[in-house]
Amino acid sequence: DRSVSANDVFVRIILNRSRAYEQEAILCTIKLYTKYSISSFLPTTQPSFDGFLIEEVNLQPQLNEVEHYNGQNYMTAVLKQCIIFPQKSGKLTINSGKYDVTVVQHERFSGFWGGSRPVEKEIKVSSNSASINIDPLPSPQPEGFTGAVGIFSIDSRLSTSSFKTNEAASLIYTITGTGNIKYIKEPVIDFPTEFEQYTPQNEITAQVNGSSVSGTMKIDYTFVPQSVGDFHIGADKFVYFNPESRKYVTLTTPTYDIKVARGAAVSAAADVNKQSISSKNTDILHIKMGDLHPAKVHRYFYSSAWYWPAYIVLALILVAIIWIYSKKVKLNADIQGRRLANANKVAKKRLKIAKGFMSAHDNDKFYEEMLRAIWGYLSDKLGLQASQLTRDNIDRELTEYGAPQNLTDSFINIIDECEMARYSPAKSDEQIEELFNQASSAMNAMEGIKRAKRQ
Template sequence: MRKTLLAIACMAAATAAAAQVTLRIKAPRQAEVGQQIHVRYVANTADVEDIHVGGFPGFEVVYGPSTSRSSSFTMVNGKTAQSSTMTFTYTLVATKEGTHRLPAATVKVNGKSVKSNTASVEVLPASAQGNGGGQGGGRRSRPAQDSRGAGRQASGIGPRDLYMTVTASKTRVYEQEAVLLTYKLYTLVNVQQIAGEIPQLDGFHVQELDSRQQMSLKYERVGGHNYGTAVWRQYVLFPQRAGRLRIPSVTFDTQVEVQNTSADPFDVFFGGGSLSQVVRKSITAPPCELEVMPLPTPKPEGFTGAVGHFAISGSLTPREIKANDAATLRLVVSGYGNMKLMSAPKVSLPQDFELYDPKETDRTTCTAKGAKGNKVYDYVAVPRHSGTFHIPAVEFTYFDLESRAYRTLRTDSMSITVAKGSGQPATADGGQEDLKVLGSDIRYIKTGGTHARRGGPMAFGSSAYWLAYPALLLVTLCGLLAARGLAGHGGRRKAGRVAGRRLHNAGRMMRKGQRDPFYEEVMRALLGYAADKLGMPMSEITKENVAGAMAAHHVPDSLVREYMDAVAECEFARFAPGDPSAKMEKTYTMASDCINRLDAAIRKDK
């Protein structure tokens, strides 16, 4: 009996071990006719007895299978773990164009069969340059080999060896309609690095699609050559005006690895040189134009510029409150389009309510169709009187790109019950119609008879009356002069503290990702500091006036230029493409350093 139980336990353990074994195929996605590739079958155990694979259609087996084993041992918090793998590698040569399916392999593990998955390989025609024969395990572009020789300097890299294209998803669009702009690299050489950004575009609002993932090359056959291609950057453009808008050409700087034909093989062997070198090459993407159509007219009342496809919903919480307590009306606009540019819906409440500006929460992501997701608008409403009130439906009008017509959406109407609260204002009675008293702001007009009595002698026309005029004028002038001097001195003294508070607020906005409020607060810190420290009204803050005033305080020219650069960076960074958080951090650091250095320079002058 004991032997039987032991045998059953061993069989169960073997079955469980076999059930956990996996066999995966690893192969390149593309190859050329005549190119050599490696196909690997990887098992997550070394206890593999044998492997069986069918034929490889479209390929010739050069060698295989070769086997290799690997194992690892780890210890974490006193617990040990051991893993091992076995890899079977086949070396193949592509012999036929087309898409070919690599067969599944079968292995034996503890007497049980384990089957792998399959994979497909796209085989392209042999390149006209004949640069096949490289390893197909990756999608890295290779140095081109042609009749001019193996190695090429930057001057030898032709316009068809390395170039950049630009394509727009649409060339005829409406104002505010999203357009996807794609820059794509084509290369026959080994590109090591590429750098370049589009300039600030006139007439467009620009958002960059997330391009943080690593760029990977894919083969495309163009003009008899198999190019390594990759999407370099993608931008979503929103045209801001009608007409023909031009996107200028963009120059990219690349670093290309080429063979060093002047290198001595003996020097290379003994560490005195290299068979390859990196050269610089500039490539230019051509310009393109978009035809932007104006939105149809007449535009309906209530249209605030939203273009795309949207839906709206509304809610009111709570539905039962007391007078002078706050209720929240929440509107959620969802869909896709120019959501980052549209205005908040207009809300109309009964006159008994006090309505505040909405708090906006952006929950959108940038996609090829524009911003997609939803925006939440929270309106705080405070009722001043008791009663049951009807909240009318909120309308939202937008231009629908699918139907090419204006659409008006409406939320459900709502009601709210307001109970009498403490200190509630009341509606006045007693024949004084339409007069509403809020607290003790407005009092009733006194009615009925009055009792007047004659006073003493009048002061008008007396000697004291005429002497009081020059004395009062003198006191007023002295007070104004003293107040101006104290205000100017106090403003200059507290300029640094005020700018510091504004930068602190800007830092908090930066951490929350509030881009537009961040740049506005940094701009207020820079301009406000100059106005307070230099004793200038805000209306006189211009580049020339600020530069002259700083020169009068013996501020170095380099520091004046740094201040001007910080102001310019704050003006244009919010519209420039790129990583918003990195740009905000750069602007914040530049403004903070500039204000600190200016404060030190002006104090030193005193």
């Protein structure tokens, strides 16, 4: 038998384009080329996708295609295919992977009959590295742009046409299209201050479509009117970047003018008030006649021992109310502040979904939901857009936030584990549960850190 050369068995990383924008979908294919039969194939080091978010394509590798490459014929198998979304500009490189491969050669032997017999030979194979130039999104970015890249359409509708106080209603907001739809931030809707609002519930249905990802993001904004009258729900601007036309596109939802009637709960309260007034009008006592022995000396409250302590307490309560109200107004006006306040609540909701997939032993969806939870939590907590979510940025921002290095390393390790686990051999239930617990502990530890003041 002869030695196996690098031209006999190799692995290629193939990108469908050599240049792209930040957040633009890129098709990445990892393919095996061989002139020999393969009896075993084991990845020892997977290619690293630093600076990318990954959406993997489900496939079963089969060595049944023949391809003419560099003047020679090879049997080929697609080992992995995924859609990757670059998170920063510049030249990004997908580092090579390493594989242990056992090939089958046919060894000739002499003798009366002669012939050949199969002989297995173990070799080590490395893939190439693939680089791509990523262009930054054009500046200036329009107001309302939060990182959506692709081609999208939007729609909104109210769940009902009849509104009453203390009765819940919903604004259903739907984003449909092709691109980084799984990483789009929920739009912030301009609701009247008289409406009590709940945390938006979103549902994403997406699948790989050709060289990108297509799907629908449905957001349910539940609100409860607290006052009777005419109200206005303002229009929302959804802004995305179209890499084909190289332009930003602004879509606008309609405004809604609604009339809120008095609900049952308010009517009941009104009846109670009427009964109370009625009872007061009939509850008039007779005037007592005779000598009532009125006191000749009167003491005014301001001269009592309780006056100044009570005055100070009431003044402190007034200051506290003003401070809390101003903080609430500032928080409602500050979108970033609202995201920061809700970061832990939203992340724990996604962790709960991930735990459900873990219990169902659906590992792919578990890792996908874990990544969404971690990326979303860090984005809201650190005030980063999706296009800024890179390992370097997270490391730097967590340090500036005041997080200790071991907590920073824990978050980065969780992200690496989730990204690697999606295309590496299946892990045990204990390892998966340990990863889930590590993510929960990291978020709890982060919530206990007070943000350091920026210099």
